[in-house]
Amino acid sequence: MTPGIDVPDRRGRTGLDQAGRDLTGNPRVKVRDVRLLSSDWYVLRTTTFDYQHADGHWSVQQRETYDRGNGATVLLYDSARRTVLLTRQFRFPAYVNGHPDGMLLETAAGLLDDEAPEAAIRREAAEETGHVVGEVEHVFTVYMSPGSVTERLHFYAAPYNAATRTGRGGGVAEEGEDIEVVELDFDHALDLVRTGEIADAKTVMLLQWAALDGPFARR
Structure with a gap:
């Protein structure tokens, strides 16, 4: 058996x-x-x-x-202050494959675990960043590594501000999560993409969307 x-x-x-x-x-x-x-x-x-x-x-x-199942990710942004809210956490696969310390700057994300994508990303945003977001915008859904991984990742964006913060964030300690919440000026975040300090694909994609078509696009 x-x-x-x-x-x-x-x-x-x-x-x-x-x-x-x-x-x-x-x-x-x-x-x-x-x-x-x-x-x-x-x-x-x-x-x-x-x-x-x-x-x-x-x-x-x-x-x-x-x-590994399907997942969702969200870019939290404050268009008035031109900031984005990211996380920093240790990723062993990146560490073992050449990242200096394995600590990656990322958008909040997680697996769906049988939830609808929008419900899952609201949960993940609250757990990881401490912010309970209102309306979320679906950006796109893509296969992240179709040569070997079945996962489809649903991308979202949502505004945040002081009023949406209801907790400290940091992830679920019982699940071994140890997540730092990082607020960055949006233009600085783009600079970190250019220098390679932001090296997570989903985060790069959402930041570039925000610059081209999203809240920080030149109209």
């Missing part, structure tokens, strides 16, 4: 080897087999499939996919 397939894994999941077997949207792709490699917390699979190339011939291909 295999956890995650025949019996529940540590998160109570079964049938994790069935993902993708019923896909019919692309007639040039025929899934042969799905093998579960790991379901310790997120899910790693190897899928074998037949693929029809543009010239008509078929080949057998294999891909690993990492399924």
Whole structure:
């Protein structure tokens, strides 16, 4: 009996080897087999499939996919003061891959955990920054690393000010989060993108959106 397939894994999941077997949207792709490699917390699979190339011939291909669920992120901004509210936290994958100390400046973000994206990002904003935001604007939804990671990330923006702050933020201590809230002048934040001091993709994307089409765009 295999956890995650025949019996529940540590998160109570079964049938994790069935993902993708019923896909019919692309007639040039025929899934042969799905093998579960790991379901310790997120899910790693190897899928074998037949693929029809543009010239008509078929080949057998294999891909690993990492399924961590879908997520949401939000840029909190104060257009009157020209500031944005970010977080700083330790990211081991960045640290082990060359970031000097692993401490990344980021927009508030988190996984959906079966919530609707807007509800999830309101929760994450409150937990991480201490601000309870009102209306949020959906900016776009994208695949962040489609070569190997299944995640779709929903991007939002929302105004903040002194009145929206209801707590200290910092994340959920019981989940091991240790998050610093960082307020930056918007133009300084863009400078940090240029220098590479802001190196998180979702944050760069939202800051550039804010400059081009969002609250700090030149009208």
